[in-house]
Amino acid sequence: MSFGVQGITEADIANYLANTPGFFERHAELLAAIQLTSPHGQRAVSLQERQMEMLRERIKGLELKIVEMIRHGQENVAIADRLHRWTRALLLxxxxxxxxxxxxxxxxxxxxxxxxxxxxxxxxxxxxxxxxxxxxxxxxxxxxxxxxxxxxxxxxxxxxxxxxxxxxxxxxxxxxxxxxxxxxxxxxxxxxxxxxxxxxxxxxxxxxxxxxxxxxxxxxxxxxxxxxx
Incomplete structure (x- = not known):
């Protein structure tokens, strides 16, 4: 894939990298040199550090969902227990x-x-x-x-x-x-x-x-x- 110098866009770059998996293998030094803006301030961080931040955020979100699922499960068990006791009283x-x-x-x-x-x-x-x-x-x-x-x-x-x-x-x-x-x-x-x-x-x-x-x-x-x- 080739680009005209004047016509290149961010979408072109993204498509090229997505369709050229060997690019960073041939230019591994770029991964260490890439700097991104941290979401927790304006400081620049490395690509690896930014990926770690994204992973931590994703893990935190998953942990919150698990806690919510556990809470709903406990509430459902409590409701089932109450319904059981009420039904038992009717039968008795x-x-x-x-x-x-x-x-x-x-x-x-x-x-x-x-x-x-x-x-x-x-x-x-x-x-x-x-x-x-x-x-x-x-x-x-x-x-x-x-x-x-x-x-x-x-x-x-x-x-x-x-x-x-x-x-x-x-x-x-x-x-x-x-x-x-x-x-x-x-x-x-x-x-x-x-x-x-x-x-x-x-x-x-x-x-x-x-x-x-x-x-x-x-x-x-x-x-x-x-x-x-």
């Missing part, structure tokens, strides 16, 4: 009438949820007079049936928020539909689980709902013992 509940209280109480305890409540409908006659089967309007039932996924976001005066102990203090809310059998929206709705927090960012519209979906499925399976078949 001998009296079906106690299940709604166990769902709410242990969920609040394990996941540090400030407020939680649930209501069920279409319950068996033996449980129809209990508190968890009261105060559910047709609007709430229709809204729950329409939910394909749990709702997370600001508490904009949802009727179901009134089930919480202190609804006035709740700024963000999660509404988890409970279903018996089919899980598609509009089918099999048997109740609604409400989680509330005074922290407006606790349940945000852009958060993932996969975990809440699993909680709803587990709670639904346990509470199905109360439903009229």
């Amino acid at each position: 509940a001998a009296n079906p009438a106690d299940l709604p209280d166990v769902v709410v109480r242990d969920l609040k305890h394990e996941f540090m949820i400030p407020q939680a409540a649930l209501r069920l409908w279409n319950v068996a006659d033996a449980y129809a007079g209990l508190p968890f089967a009261q105060g559910v309007s047709d609007d709430v039932k229709s809204f729950t049936a329409s939910l394909g996924l749990p709702y997370c976001g600001l508490n904009s005066g949802f009727e179901a928020s009134q089930w919480l102990d202190d609804p006035a203090s709740v700024t963000s809310i999660a509404l988890v539909p409970l279903r018996h059998g089919a899980v598609e929206a509009g089918r099999g709705a048997i109740g609604l689980l409400v989680l509330g927090s005074p922290d407006p960012t606790r349940y945000s519209a852009d958060m993932g709902t996969e975990f809440l979906l699993r909680v709803g499925e587990l709670a639904s399976a346990a509470l199905s013992r109360l439903i009229r078949l």
